[in-house]
Amino acid sequence: MSNFDHTKYRPFTPVRLTDRQWPDRTLDQAPIWCSVDLRDGNQALVDPMTVAQKKRLFALLVKIGFKQIEVGFPAASQPDFDFVRELIEENLIPDDVTIQVLTQAREHLIDRTIEALQGAKKAIIHVYNSTSTVQRERVFRMSRAEIIAIAVEGVKMVKERVAQHPDTDWRLEYSPESFTGTELDFAVEICDAVVQAWGPTPEKKIILNLPATVEMSTPNVFADQIEWFCRHIQQRELIEISLHTHNDRGCGIAAAELGLMAGADRVEGTLMGNGERTGNMDVITLAMNFYSQGVDPQLYLAEVDEIIEVVEACTQIPTHPRHPYIGELVYTAFSGSHQDAIKKCLSQQSAEEGWQVAYLPIDPQDLGRSYEAVIRINSQSGKGGVAYVLEADYGLQLPRWLQIEVARAVQAKTEALARELKREEIWQTFAEQYLATEQQAHLISYKLERSDRDQLEAVIQHQGEHFTLKGEGKGALHTLTQALSKRLGQAIEISEFSEHALTQGSAAQAVTYIQLSLGETRFVGVAISEDTVAANLNAVLAALSPALAQQRELVAAD
Numbered sequence: 001m002s003n004f005d006h007t008k009y010r011p012f013t014p015v016r017l018t019d020r021q022w023p024d025r026t027l028d029q030a031p032i033w034c035s036v037d038l039r040d041g042n043q044a045l046v047d048p049m050t051v052a053q054k055k056r057l058f059a060l061l062v063k064i065g066f067k068q069i070e071v072g073f074p075a076a077s078q079p080d081f082d083f084v085r086e087l088i089e090e091n092l093i094p095d096d097v098t099i100q101v102l103t104q105a106r107e108h109l110i111d112r113t114i115e116a117l118q119g120a121k122k123a124i125i126h127v128y129n130s131t132s133t134v135q136r137e138r139v140f141r142m143s144r145a146e147i148i149a150i151a152v153e154g155v156k157m158v159k160e161r162v163a164q165h166p167d168t169d170w171r172l173e174y175s176p177e178s179f180t181g182t183e184l185d186f187a188v189e190i191c192d193a194v195v196q197a198w199g200p201t202p203e204k205k206i207i208l209n210l211p212a213t214v215e216m217s218t219p220n221v222f223a224d225q226i227e228w229f230c231r232h233i234q235q236r237e238l239i240e241i242s243l244h245t246h247n248d249r250g251c252g253i254a255a256a257e258l259g260l261m262a263g264a265d266r267v268e269g270t271l272m273g274n275g276e277r278t279g280n281m282d283v284i285t286l287a288m289n290f291y292s293q294g295v296d297p298q299l300y301l302a303e304v305d306e307i308i309e310v311v312e313a314c315t316q317i318p319t320h321p322r323h324p325y326i327g328e329l330v331y332t333a334f335s336g337s338h339q340d341a342i343k344k345c346l347s348q349q350s351a352e353e354g355w356q357v358a359y360l361p362i363d364p365q366d367l368g369r370s371y372e373a374v375i376r377i378n379s380q381s382g383k384g385g386v387a388y389v390l391e392a393d394y395g396l397q398l399p400r401w402l403q404i405e406v407a408r409a410v411q412a413k414t415e416a417l418a419r420e421l422k423r424e425e426i427w428q429t430f431a432e433q434y435l436a437t438e439q440q441a442h443l444i445s446y447k448l449e450r451s452d453r454d455q456l457e458a459v460i461q462h463q464g465e466h467f468t469l470k471g472e473g474k475g476a477l478h479t480l481t482q483a484l485s486k487r488l489g490q491a492i493e494i495s496e497f498s499e500h501a502l503t504q505g506s507a508a509q510a511v512t513y514i515q516l517s518l519g520e521t522r523f524v525g526v527a528i529s530e531d532t533v534a535a536n537l538n539a540v541l542a543a544l545s546p547a548l549a550q551q552r553e554l555v556a557a558d
C-alpha cells in the first residue's frame with residue numbers, strides 16, 4: 001500500500017494584502033549581498049569544511065566581491081572557532097569586508113562567539129531563534145511572550161558584551177527563524193522588541209533577516225509577507241531588511257527576487273545554492289539574473305571555472321551540467337532549430353548593439369565560455385549546427401544546398417552510432433564524402449590561356465592513371481566542362497556554384513562548392529586548392545569522378 005496521500009497536507013494561508021505594491025516594481029539595482037556558504041552551506045555538508053577549505057572558499061568569496069560574509073557558527077565547533085580566529089589573527093579580512101557569525105540566543109554560545117571575534121575590525125553578530133507556530137508549540141513549547149523573551153534576552157546579552165570591545169565595529173542581525181511559518185503580526189512584534197532592545201541608529205542600522213527557512217508557499221505569497229512586514233515594522237528607517245530563502249519548492253531564487261521587489265534591501269545565499277535540504281538561494285543565479293537585465297550585479301563572476309573548481313573542492317558537491325548560467329551544458333544546443341537560430345543570430349550580432357541571440361540569454365564569453373561548446377551535434381541536430389561547426393572550426397561556409405546534404409550524412413552517422421559526433425568526426429564525415437582526393441579525379445597541372453575563347457590544357461590523375469584534357473570556352477570552368485562533356489558524351493550543366501577564401505595570408509587557400517548535372521544525373525563536388533582556378537576545376541573533376549570511373553569501366557568491358 002502506498003502512503004502517497006495528499007490529503008494529509010494543508011494549503012498555505014495567503015496574506016491579506018489587497019493593495020500590494022510589489023507586482024508593479026522592477027529590479028534595477030543589486031541588493032546588499034551576504035554569502036552564507038561558510039555557515040549555512042557548511043552546516044549542510046556530509047563532511048563539514050576543514051579550516052583550510054574554509055580559507056580557500058573565503059578567499060574566493062572575497063575575490064567575487066562579497067562585502068559581508070557569514071564565516072561560521074564559531075560556538076558550534078572547534079574548526080569553526082579556529083577558522084574565525086585565523087581569519088582575524090592572520091589578517092585575512094580585507095578592510096571593506098565584514099565577517100558575520102551565527103549564534104543561538106543562549107549565554108554560553110554568545111560568550112564563545114564574542115571570544116572568537118576578539119580583535120576583529122568589524123563584525124556582524126547574527127542571533128536567531130525560531131518563531132513559527134509549530135516550533136513554538138511543538139519544539140520549544142513556549143508562549144509568544146516566552147519566545148520574545150529568548151530573543152530580547154539574547155540581544156541584550158550581545159549588546160552588553162560587545163560594549164566591552166569598543167575597538168570592533170559591531171552590528172547586529174536578528175533572524176526570526178522559520179519566518180515563513182510565523183504569523184506576521186508575531187514576526188513584527190518580536191522584531192520590534194529586538195530593535196527596541198538593540199537600539200540601532202541611522203548610521204548603523206540593525207539587520208532584520210526574514211528567512212524562508214522552509215519554503216512553504218508560492219513566491220508571490222512570500223513577497224506579500226515581506227511587503228506586509230515592511231509596512232508594519234516600526235522604525236523602518238533604522239532597519240535593513242534581509243532575505244534568506246531556501247529552495248524546498250524549487251523557487252528560492254524567485255522568492256528572493258519577489259521579496260526584493262516587496263521592499264527587502266539585502267539577500268543571503270550561497271554559491272550554486274548549496275545549503276540545507278534542497279539548498280539555499282543560489283547567489284550566482286540571482287546575480288546573473290540582474291546581469292542579464294543590464295543591471296550591474298556588483299559581484300564579479302567572470303571566472304566561473306575557478307568558482308566551480310573551488311566550490312566543488314570545498315563542498316564535495318558536483319555541479320549539475322544544467323545549472324543556470326554556469327553548468328557545462330547550458331550554452332550547448334543539440335537541437336536543429338536552436339542551432340539554426342543561434343548560428344543566424346551570432347553571425348549578425350555586432351559589438352555595438354545589445355545582445356540579441358535567440359536561445360542564449362547571455363553571451364557565454366562573459367563567463368569565460370567559448371562558442372565552441374555552444375553547438376554540439378547528435379541525432380537531434382540539423383543543418384545549421386553542422387554548418388556552424390564546419391565554419392567555426394574549419395572555415396567552410398557551406399552553401400545552403402550543400403548544408404542539407406552534409407547534415408543528412410552526419411545525421412545518418414549519429415543515428416548509426418547512437419551518440420553525439422565530436423567536431424573532428426563531423427569534419428571526417430564531410431572530408432570522406434567530398435574531399436577523398438585520392439579516389440577522385442584531380443589536376444596534376446593545367447595551363448589556361450586567356451583570349452576571346454580561353455584555352456585549357458589540363459593533366460588529370462584518376463584512379464592511378466593520367467590523361468590530358470583540352471577544352472575551349474569562356475572562363476576556366478566552361479573550358480573544362482566542354483572538354484569533359486566531349487569525353488563523357490553528354491551535356492554538363494552547372495546548377496549551383498560558390499567559392500570563398502579559406503585562410504588568410506601566405507597559406508591562403510580557396511574552396512569551391514559545385515553542383516552540376518550530367519544528362520539527368522546530379523553530382524556534387526567540393527575542392528580546396530591553393531588558387532581559385534584550381535579549386536574550381538578540381539571541384540568539377542571531383543563531382544564528375546563517379547561518371548569518369550563508370551566510363552572507364554565501360555571502355556574496359558568493351
Ligand SMILES: CC(=O)SCCNC(=O)CCNC(=O)[C@H](O)C(C)(C)COP(=O)(O)OP(=O)(O)OC[C@H]1O[C@@H](n2cnc3c(N)ncnc32)[C@H](O)[C@@H]1OP(=O)(O)O
Pocket residue numbers: 040043073075076077103104105106109128129130139140150177213
Ligand atoms: C535554520 C538554521 O539553519 S539555524 C542554524 C542551525 N545551525 C546549527 O545548528 C549548526 C550548529 N549547531 C550546533 O553545533 C549545536 O546545535 C550547538 C552547538 C549550537 C548547540 O548544541 P546543543 O546545545 O547540544 O544542541 P541544540 O542545538 O540541539 O540545543 C537545543 C536547545 O537549545 C534551544 N535552542 C535552540 N535554538 C535556540 C536559539 N536559537 N536560541 C535559544 N535557544 C535555542 C532549544 O530549545 C533546546 O533547548 P533544551 O535543551 O532546553 O530543549
Ligand SMILES: CC(C)C(=O)C(=O)O
Pocket residue numbers: 040102128175177178209211212213214244246
Ligand atoms: C539562521 C537562519 C537565518 C537560517 O539559516 C534559516 O532560517 O534558514
